[in-house]
Amino acid sequence: QKEVEQNSGPLSVPEGAIASLNCTYSDRGSQSFFWYRQYSGKSPELIMFIYSNGDKEDGRFTAQLNKASQYVSLLIRDSQPSDSATYLCAVSFGAGNMLTFGGGTRLMVKP
């Protein structure tokens, strides 16, 4: 059974710091990796995706993928209180396949 694991948190960081969110997955054949942000009471929104080993940067967000270690992470630089949310990691075997979601990590950014 394919599994995606995340620490539920909460992860508390001060404003302006780097928040590091981690995710591990069990299916070594996984090819597509996604990070979603979910504010309380709202639906998840896609913020990053990564397919290749290494880093992918988009503004304050950096996704990091290490397929050998079956590990994907999300770094948020210069964290803001508005970044406080639950971050969901999702993994797919292929471009057209279903996503398997982790349980999410709750991030709290304190002013």
Added chain:
Amino acid sequence: SQTIHQWPATLVQPVGSPLSLECTVEGTSNPNLYWYRQAAGRGLQLLFYSVGIGQISSEVPQNLSASRPQDRQFILSSKKLLLSDSGFYLCAWRQVGYTFGSGTRLTVV
């Protein structure tokens, strides 16, 4: 542009009552569609997915059912709601990853 609509936003229903939640997608054809449920403070649970009209796959045995009467319409139903059916119901379609609708918060009382 491509959008996904989901309604109603909130719903309070008594135990034993029927349920119908609707999801429609605009701006695309033959989308892969999904129904998820999220219980309070919990992760996403896949309920049903559909790759085309009349094609429904169920992931969890329960008193819910789904139908896809049209290419861009996906309906979640129940004949008799249980207390345990309370939760946040999300429709999604597959693009790069999933795009989720705004969700329906269902409270069964």
